[in-house]
Amino acid sequence: MKPIALIGFMGSGKTTVGQMLAQEVSKPCVDLDEAIETREGRPITDIFATEGEDYFRQLEYNVLQEFAREDVIVATGGGIVKEEANRKVLRHDFLTVWLHISYETVAKRLEGDTTRPLWQQPEHVKRALYDSRLSLYESCAETIVEVDHKSLPTLIKEVKRYIT
Numbered sequence: 001m002k003p004i005a006l007i008g009f010m011g012s013g014k015t016t017v018g019q020m021l022a023q024e025v026s027k028p029c030v031d032l033d034e035a036i037e038t039r040e041g042r043p044i045t046d047i048f049a050t051e052g053e054d055y056f057r058q059l060e061y062n063v064l065q066e067f068a069r070e071d072v073i074v075a076t077g078g079g080i081v082k083e084e085a086n087r088k089v090l091r092h093d094f095l096t097v098w099l100h101i102s103y104e105t106v107a108k109r110l111e112g113d114t115t116r117p118l119w120q121q122p123e124h125v126k127r128a129l130y131d132s133r134l135s136l137y138e139s140c141a142e143t144i145v146e147v148d149h150k151s152l153p154t155l156i157k158e159v160k161r162y163i164t
């Protein structure tokens with residue numbers, strides 16, 4: 001079976017869902033952002049600030065590819081779909097599930113967040129980023145699961161239905 005990739009905008013719960021799902025189906029969960037930070041020995045905010053986004057995207061591509069042949073659940077970063085190369089890998093090598101969340105719910109969840117460089121921007125820029133990502137998620141997801149108004153157990157149950 002292909003590895004599972006959880007995709008979706010920042011704050012959609014990819015890491016939380018990935019970890020809980022992994023326990024239920026007895027597979028390891030890999031958080032790509034965490035893997036990048038471990039390898040680089042510094043937080044993503046530092047990588048963005050010193051090397052820039054393009055460099056981060058290259059690291060993201062490297063780790064995604066690395067897990068493309070492993071029996072794991074991968075929690076991706078919200079911008080993984082930005083690069084066509086990543087979208088290709090997600091389509092071909094993973095069973096990709098999109099955790100679809102509304103902008104309003106993201107804004108509530110990420111209020112005061114300082115750990116995500118692309119969230120530290122004016123409201124209209126963040127909303128434009130959100131809008132621009134929707135069709136990209138859609139283009140590589142095999143399945144969409146709605147996040148808004150759902151409890152975590154319900155969400156897990158729905159994702160599990162698609163992957164088992």
Ligand code: S3P
Nearest residue numbers: 009010011033077078079116117
């Ligand atoms: C990003 C999302 C972040 C992280 C980085 C860039 C994005 O991951 O990869 O800050 O471009 O949307 P989360 O979706 O886990 O917050």
